[in-house]
Amino acid sequence: MTIARIEPFILHVPVTGSSISDSTHTLSHWGVVGCRIHTRDGRVGTGFTGTHADLSGDRLIARCIGTSVAELLVGEDERDVTRLWQKVARHPPLQWIGRAGIAHLALGAVDVALWDLKAKAADLPLWRLLGGATSERLTAYNTDIGWLSLSDEELLAGARRAVEEEGFRGIKVKVGSADIGRDIDRLAALRRALGDRVTIATDANGRWDLATCLRFTRRAAGLDLLWFEEPLWYDDVEGHVRLAAEGGIPVALGEQLYTAEAFSDFIRRGAMHYVQPDVARLAGITEYIRVAEAAHAARLPVVAHAGDMGQVHAHLSFWHPATSSFEYIPWIAACFAEPVTVRDGDLVRPELPGAGTSILPEAFDRHAKTLD
Incomplete structure (x- = not known):
């Protein structure tokens, strides 16, 4: 050994x-x-x-x-x-x-x-090694149809395809345009096209300052957005505290937090509503578990960020009881012996021994x- x-x-x-x-x-x-x-x-x-x-x-x-x-x-x-x-x-x-x-x-x-x-x-598959799955089904949401570089027509067509043909009940859309009005118009068009049963999350990738974020949340108030992800510069704890308290849309983040201590600070200050750890940013599974447990202790939902494109996170998501949904981006799936798979909008539980990483x-x- x-x-x-x-x-x-x-x-x-x-x-x-x-x-x-x-x-x-x-x-x-x-x-x-x-x-x-x-x-x-x-x-x-x-x-x-x-x-x-x-x-x-x-x-x-x-x-x-x-x-x-x-x-x-x-x-x-x-x-x-x-x-x-x-x-x-x-x-x-x-x-x-x-x-x-x-x-x-x-x-x-x-x-x-x-x-x-x-x-x-x-x-054993990793989720079973860690103690077993907490559920047999896990809802996935599609991020790969929501890029800011897509035209309005491409965005709407991709979202309809994801929902009507592939069974997704949630999508995520990138925001952060120089013109907030463009983002609001795209989100409003999506809400009209998809109806009220599909969740729509947004992600600004740290682009805006607090004033701009507050303007966005006010204008988006009637669109029933699931969360506002990475709204501000990643290390701005105080700005996230204020936005979480004043913005009216739940705050999600974690993609650019690299340590369990950084997550603890945001959680302790009430700066996030959805916790998004990532084994590709944290120091692996060992530290991911610490973050997920801290979130669970604070009664916050965990939604892994897809930096590893879901291979390891599929196992961790089925295992950890705080997990509420799964981010789907299929770019690297074909590289693996057991690729991440979504069927009828749900993540398929991996069954091969290991962490899903065999290339x-x-x-x-x-x-x-x-x-x-």
């Missing part, structure tokens, strides 16, 4: 269409940056983080995994996941260069791979990038 070697990798997988945009980013590919951990008895666990497919940054993460993290873990017993997480997370040189940055993302990828190994050794050989053939 010993780690023999750690093999970093980088995949760049195309997004839907030629590119997508939100209020702050334009992407053509999603980065899957991580590692395969090989044990001396021939078993393999896979873990990864999610990036905007910037090759220079992705190589920094991969090099950190292959050098600094590997030096700490090769020769260790891979079953000791909590102890190994602590060994890497509290290693002084790594703290110094990236307590919530590159080293942190590297640790997250490695931690997911260790949990994948642990679940495979038990011959098909052909995905490496198609999408792998060199590490140097």
Whole structure:
């Protein structure tokens, strides 16, 4: 029961269409940056983080995994996941260069791979290893039809297709335009087209200031929005406190919070209504569990952010009792032995042993990038 070697990798997988945009980013590919951990008895666990497919940054993460993290873990017993997480997370040189940055993302990828190994050794899907599923069905919402770069016609057509043909009962729409009126008009058109039974969430990706957010919430008051995600700059606790108290639309965030301590501060201050942890931003499954438990203790719903495109989060979402729904973005699904699947608007529970991270050989053939 010993780690023999750690093999970093980088995949760049195309997004839907030629590119997508939100209020702050334009992407053509999603980065899957991580590692395969090989044990001396021939078993393999896979873990990864999610990036905007910037090759220079992705190589920094991969090099950190292959050098600094590997030096700490090769020769260790891979079953000791909590102890190994602590060994890497509290290693002084790594703290110094990236307590919530590159080293942190590297640790997250490695931690997911260790949990994948642990679940495979038990011959169990991760959700069962952690204690069993709390439900057999989990409602999914579609984010991939709501990009800000879509025309009004494309947005409406995609939303209708998701609801009428694919069975989704919830969608998420990007906002954050320079002209708030454009966002309000798009949301109003969606509400008219979809009716009152479909939930509509919004996401500004941290684009606006507090004054603009309050203007938006006032103008959107009659649209019955499920939540307002990442409305402000990510670290602005006080601004989120005020918006949560005054805006009238529930606040959701977590995509850009990198530590359990950061989540605790927002939760303690009443700055969020929906908690959105992400194994690709946090230091893996180990820290995700801490955040989800803190949210549950505060009686707040958990909705994982899809930075890993749902592979690990499918397991964690079925397992954790605070989870209220699941974000669906299918960009990288075809890369996996057991891809995230939504049927009639519900997430299908994964059943293969592991954390859902086993990548098909052909995905490496198609999408792998060199590490140097």
